[in-house]
Amino acid sequence: MSPSGPEVIKQVKAQIDEVDPADVRRQMANGAVVVDVRETEEFDQGHLPGARHVPRGHLESRIEAAVPDRDAHLVLYCASGNRSALAAHTLKTLLGYEHVESMTGGITLWKDRGYEVEIPRALSREQRERYSRHLLVPEVGPEGQQKLLDARVLLLGAGGLGSPAALYLAAAGVGTLGIVDDDEVDLSNLQRQVIHTTERIGVPKVDSAEVTINAINPDVEVVKYPVRLDASNILEIIEGYDVIVDGLDNFPTRYLLNDASVRLRIPVVSAAILGFDGQLSVFSPYEGPCYRCLFREPPPAELAPSCGANGVLGVLPGTMGLLQATEAIKLVIGAGDPLVGRLLLYDALGATFTTVKVKRDPECPICSRDPGSITDEEMGVFPDYEAFCAAAG
Amino acid sequence: MATVKVPPVLRPSVGGEKEVDAAGASVGEVLRSLAGAHPGTEEQIFSPEGDLNRYVNVYLNDEDVRVLDGLDTAVGEGDTLVILPAMAGGSR
Numbered sequence: 363m364s365p366s367g368p369e370v371i372k373q374v375k376a377q378i379d380e381v382d383p384a385d386v387r388r389q390m391a392n393g394a395v396v397v398d399v400r401e402t403e404e405f406d407q408g409h410l411p412g413a414r415h416v417p418r419g420h421l422e423s424r425i426e427a428a429v430p431d432r433d434a435h436l437v438l439y440c441a442s443g444n445r446s447a448l449a450a451h452t453l454k455t456l457l458g459y460e461h462v463e464s465m466t467g468g469i470t471l472w473k474d475r476g477y478e479v480e481i482p483r484a485l486s487r488e489q490r491e492r493y494s495r496h497l498l499v500p501e502v503g504p505e506g507q508q509k510l511l512d513a514r515v516l517l518l519g520a521g522g523l524g525s526p527a528a529l530y531l532a533a534a535g536v537g538t539l540g541i542v543d544d545d546e547v548d549l550s551n552l553q554r555q556v557i558h559t560t561e562r563i564g565v566p567k568v569d570s571a572e573v574t575i576n577a578i579n580p581d582v583e584v585v586k587y588p589v590r591l592d593a594s595n596i597l598e599i600i601e602g603y604d605v606i607v608d609g610l611d612n613f614p615t616r617y618l619l620n621d622a623s624v625r626l627r628i629p630v631v632s633a634a635i636l637g638f639d640g641q642l643s644v645f646s647p648y649e650g651p652c653y654r655c656l657f658r659e660p661p662p663a664e665l666a667p668s669c670g671a672n673g674v675l676g677v678l679p680g681t682m683g684l685l686q687a688t689e690a691i692k693l694v695i696g697a698g699d700p701l702v703g704r705l706l707l708y709d710a711l712g713a714t715f716t717t718v719k720v721k722r723d724p725e726c727p728i729c730s731r732d733p734g735s736i737t738d739e740e741m742g743v744f745p746d747y748e749a750f751c752a753a754a755g
Numbered sequence: 756m757a758t759v760k761v762p763p764v765l766r767p768s769v770g771g772e773k774e775v776d777a778a779g780a781s782v783g784e785v786l787r788s789l790a791g792a793h794p795g796t797e798e799q800i801f802s803p804e805g806d807l808n809r810y811v812n813v814y815l816n817d818e819d820v821r822v823l824d825g826l827d828t829a830v831g832e833g834d835t836l837v838i839l840p841a842m843a844g845g846s847r
Binding site: 634639660705709 | 810812837839841842
């Protein structure tokens with residue numbers, strides 16, 4: 363006659379090593395890897411600090427990703443110690459994990475002893491569905507998605523670059539999107555500023571962008587700044603943001619932004635476009651060069667086609683804006699190699715990407731100094747600041 | 756001969772080309788020969804003193820010539836020079 367379920371568990375427990383919660387605490391301090399084998403809903407309600415999560419139903423398929431080292435000291439636990447005993451048996455006899463133990467009494471006994479429990483901030487059922495393709499990517503996963511939801515990203519401009527960036531940052535679940543733009547939607551914008559619509563011509567861009575963002579993702583809070591950035595408001599606006607996406611259309615504000623962001627140590631994902639050409643870089647204060655390390659001073663106004671209207675292929679800011687969104691997301695989740703210390707040049711007509719190196723300038727007037735020493739009066743100052751666009755006519 | 760990649764703002768001065776070939780054994784010589792063939796580029800690249808303008812970066816392959824030997828940096832056959840003035844367009 364086949365043994366009963368409780369008898370099987372008893373037999374299995376006789377074949378594995380069980381360990382008391384008090385010993386588990388000591389072993390955790392010595393580097394033991396703790397694995398929670400319960401279901402996702404149970405794990406989300408609280409787990410041992412630092413525990414990795416591999417539901418018993420996915421044990422065989424997922425344990426290697428969670429714990430690649432078969433010689434690692436593993437402690438498994440569940441609610442009361444039965445499922446973890448069965449899982450430990452499987453790991454030991456079928457998967458070749460040498461040093462596996464099961465915690466007696468599970469998390470129930472652990473809690474009864476008054477030991478610490480970590481309660482993760484779980485994604486809602488709807489969020490798990492909405493971001494399911496992110497959750498499947500190891501570089502994002504639940505932790506990365508939570509970082510995105512907690513992130514504050516500031517878009518300077520809801521124009522050609524800001525529109526596509528905002529769409530994808532919203533879709534990705536960036537929790538707070540600030541938008542600085544004092545302009546209104548114009549018919550001539552719609553060839554490239556895809557966050558706006560024909561029926562919203564004449565509406566402030568921050569309001570128009572908010573409508574689209576809310577329609578894409580209600581998780582996103584939009585903070586609107588219908589103003590033009592200047593020395594009097596920049597610090598107040600950018601402070602507290604994790605990443606700034608710079609789609610500014612003029613040199614004076616770019617230098618002002620650089621100086622203020624260095625002072626507040628906020629990374630800036632910067633792009634510029636003209637015709638069929640785009641430039642992109644990430645300026646991460648004190649980690650890499652700043653904008654003034656790249657271009658100490660702006661070109662004279664007559665050589666700087668940035669003050670009036672210039673032609674641009676409508677799709678180009680789309681390409682560059684999405685590269686900005688990509689870099690912003692990488693910065694938030696801490697994945698990959700951000701474009702720090704490199705400048706990417708995109709030639710749409712030639713279909714080429716060229717990357718050049720940008721080094722910190724040891725004599726940079728801004729980032730070679732302590733951020734606290736950069737005064738309000740110095741920010742954004744460069745020759746001909748006042749006359750810059752006036753000279754361009 | 757080196758290949759010089761010409762930025763959008765200088766293209767009108769070189770007949771609309773994106774790339775031009777120019778001779779020279781150093782960065783300075785290549786840029787001088789470019790300016791000789793296309794005089795419109797000279798004052799945009801060089802300061803009145805004959806240095807590189809501070810708002811123009813020049814890269815030999817992918818390295819800023821300012822961290823190499825500046826205009827004296829040796830240029831080999833088949834090298835690429837990228838001329839890069841600052842661009843600010845964000846397209847409002």
